[in-house]
Amino acid sequence: MPTTLTAFADVTTSDSALRRFLHGLPGVDAVGLEARAAALGTRSIKTTAKAYAIDLAISMIDLTTLEGADTPGKVRALSAKAVNPDPTDRTTPMTAAVCVYPDMVATAKAALNGADVKVASVATAFPAGRAALPVKLADTHDAVAAGADEIDMVIDRGAFLAGRYLETYELIKAVKEACVRPDGTAARLKVIFETGELSTYDNIRRASWIGMLAGADFIKTSTGKVGVNATPANTLLMLEAVRDFKEQTGIQIGVKPAGGIRTTKDAIKFLVLVNETVGEDWLSNHWFRFGASSLLNDLLMQRQKLSTGRYSGPDYVTVD
Amino acid sequence: MATVESTRLNVFKTYKLYVGGKFPRSESGRVYEVTDSKGKWLANAPLSSRKDARDAVVAARKAFGGWSGATAYNRGQILYRIAEMLEGRREQFVREVGEAEGLSKSKAAAVVDAAIDRWVWYAGWTDKIGQIVGGANPVAGPFFNLSTPEPTGVVTVVAPQDSSFLGLISVIAPVIATGNTAVVITSEKSPLPALSLGEVLATSDLPGGVVNILSGKAAEMGPHLASHQDVNAIDLAGADAALAKELEIAAADNLKRVLRPQPVDDWSADPGTSRMTAFLETKTVWHPTGSLGSGGSSY
Numbered sequence: 101m102p103t104t105l106t107a108f109a110d111v112t113t114s115d116s117a118l119r120r121f122l123h124g125l126p127g128v129d130a131v132g133l134e135a136r137a138a139a140l141g142t143r144s145i146k147t148t149a150k151a152y153a154i155d156l157a158i159s160m161i162d163l164t165t166l167e168g169a170d171t172p173g174k175v176r177a178l179s180a181k182a183v184n185p186d187p188t189d190r191t192t193p194m195t196a197a198v199c200v201y202p203d204m205v206a207t208a209k210a211a212l213n214g215a216d217v218k219v220a221s222v223a224t225a226f227p228a229g230r231a232a233l234p235v236k237l238a239d240t241h242d243a244v245a246a247g248a249d250e251i252d253m254v255i256d257r258g259a260f261l262a263g264r265y266l267e268t269y270e271l272i273k274a275v276k277e278a279c280v281r282p283d284g285t286a287a288r289l290k291v292i293f294e295t296g297e298l299s300t301y302d303n304i305r306r307a308s309w310i311g312m313l314a315g316a317d318f319i320k321t322s323t324g325k326v327g328v329n330a331t332p333a334n335t336l337l338m339l340e341a342v343r344d345f346k347e348q349t350g351i352q353i354g355v356k357p358a359g360g361i362r363t364t365k366d367a368i369k370f371l372v373l374v375n376e377t378v379g380e381d382w383l384s385n386h387w388f389r390f391g392a393s394s395l396l397n398d399l400l401m402q403r404q405k406l407s408t409g410r411y412s413g414p415d416y417v418t419v420d
Numbered sequence: 421m422a423t424v425e426s427t428r429l430n431v432f433k434t435y436k437l438y439v440g441g442k443f444p445r446s447e448s449g450r451v452y453e454v455t456d457s458k459g460k461w462l463a464n465a466p467l468s469s470r471k472d473a474r475d476a477v478v479a480a481r482k483a484f485g486g487w488s489g490a491t492a493y494n495r496g497q498i499l500y501r502i503a504e505m506l507e508g509r510r511e512q513f514v515r516e517v518g519e520a521e522g523l524s525k526s527k528a529a530a531v532v533d534a535a536i537d538r539w540v541w542y543a544g545w546t547d548k549i550g551q552i553v554g555g556a557n558p559v560a561g562p563f564f565n566l567s568t569p570e571p572t573g574v575v576t577v578v579a580p581q582d583s584s585f586l587g588l589i590s591v592i593a594p595v596i597a598t599g600n601t602a603v604v605i606t607s608e609k610s611p612l613p614a615l616s617l618g619e620v621l622a623t624s625d626l627p628g629g630v631v632n633i634l635s636g637k638a639a640e641m642g643p644h645l646a647s648h649q650d651v652n653a654i655d656l657a658g659a660d661a662a663l664a665k666e667l668e669i670a671a672a673d674n675l676k677r678v679l680r681p682q683p684v685d686d687w688s689a690d691p692g693t694s695r696m697t698a699f700l701e702t703k704t705v706w707h708p709t710g711s712l713g714s715g716g717s718s719y
Binding site for chain 2: 404409410411412413414415416
């Protein structure tokens with residue numbers, strides 16, 4: 101199996117070549133996609149399998165706070181929760197990361213105090229992405245310099261929808277370069293497409309390919325700031341894209357659905373999608389994440405139910 | 421001679437649960453046969469599972485903020501509206517109660533009338549209970565010290581087994597009048613009047629989730645509701661002695677308020693205020709009186 105992008109070297113040489121390639125991708129059967137996602141959502145996951153799925157889902161959460169009203173205190177509280185989600189049960193796994201705005205990275209980093217929880221920072225004029233390229237790159241540099249382990253960038257949906265695919269590609273490539281630290285290591289790059297604004301499944305498939313070709317480490321559904329966020333169908337489509345990409349290039353890419361996943365039931369449905377579409381290789385927090393905040397509380401309540409046999413309630417998890 | 425009526429197909433009613441303002445079937449898909457007092461089949465009622473109970477608690481918790489925050493006057497209006505709606509369905513309830521409890525039409529009518537009057541009675545109490553159990557306390561300092569009753573929260577009600585309508589209303593109305601929300605397990609033998617009551621509540625301006633009605637076995641759902649960490653109180657009116665003991669033990673874990681079953685010979689007797697006060701907490705606040713300046717207190 102090849103492990104390079106050489107096979108796709110010529111598709112990114114010009115705008116027209118890239119357009120030809122993207123429009124040559126097979127069209128998405130929308131009805132079939134939704135039916136497949138819905139069918140996989142009917143699996144019944146119980147007892148020990150459920151306990152495993154809950155712990156796995158907790159370990160995959162990017163615990164997120166992206167509000168204008170974020171204070172250092174809130175970020176510290178969130179970081180403490182990421183390290184120790186359920187203070188009454190120390191066997192609860194840590195979450196994968198905390199996800200904050202760039203100016204809160206240093207606060208989060210200090211609060212985590214070396215724990216094995218990553219700090220992810222949104223960047224590139226999140227959530228709209230409406231700023232000039234130098235501003236976006238400066239935003240990214242700032243976050244990386246402050247110690248971010250991962251960068252969640254947004255693509256320019258305006259350019260993408262206007263058909264300027266190469267511009268979108270070049271943006272991702274430039275941000276990828278901005279993720280490199282002075283010592284040569286790099287922050288992992290997650291590329292947010294904002295699927296709710298891309299209108300069609302065909303567009304989501306095209307955006308996924310642009311992201312993967314440009315060097316994204318993760319492709320991510322949404323910002324959580326628009327009406328339609330992660331759905332089983334658009335996540336399934338992106339999982340199929342990373343599967344196809346790995347088959348053709350040998351390069352593995354992660355997927356992160358974000359926004360609107362609030363219950364344990366939903367989270368387990370997504371894990372079933374992962375297992376059935378791309379397989380066990382992706383069933384770790386290095387390759388699959390949930391962008392969520394309230395999901396964690398529901399997972400903790402379900403975990404308490406499984407361990408005690410009693411239904412738990414919102415009084416027994418933190419309010420955030 | 422065939423009459424016009426005999427050619428018409430029977431339209432049977434599908435009795436359903438009432439949870440969160442909607443009418444779902446049981447999540448389990450189960451039903452059980454409900455018979456009248458002589459053993460004749462009446463209908464199939466949903467046999468609720470513990471997951472239906474869990475969903476009902478979620479609905480009740482969601483409704484609690486709005487219902488407990490509504491003004492007492494508004495709650496009174498809505499409870500009175502329920503009585504109005506019941507009055508419009510009087511004939512239906514007279515039939516259902518008569519079948520369920522083996523009463524003659526006139527006796528069943530008396531029971532339904534008493535039940536409607538009971539709603540009206542509790543509707544009047546919503547903005548008066550605070551004056552009875554709250555008040556201004558005299559304290560040795562320049563403070564106003566005020567005690568007010570607050571609703572306990574989500575209350576599980578095991579409805580009486582024999583009095584399927586008057587008994588049911590006599591345990592639901594006091595719980596919600598003060599601002600609690602309720603998850604009700606109906607009489608197992610005679611759930612139909614309770615399930616029809618759900619249809620009345622849905623059309624009475626009562627926010628969805630304030631009352632949730634589950635038909636089925638108290639012994640099956642009770643333990644899960646009694647141990648549920650998000651239920652604040654349990655009324656064991658319809659539990660037998662053994663079940664009541666089991667549920668009270670399960671309820672101790674998160675210090676639920678428990679109202680033990682009390683023998684009731686006649687549900688139509690004056691109920692007093694004890695069922696309302698059973699699910700109230702007392703909040704006391706201190707507030708400085710004015711004029712605490714150099715001139716001293718003007719208390």
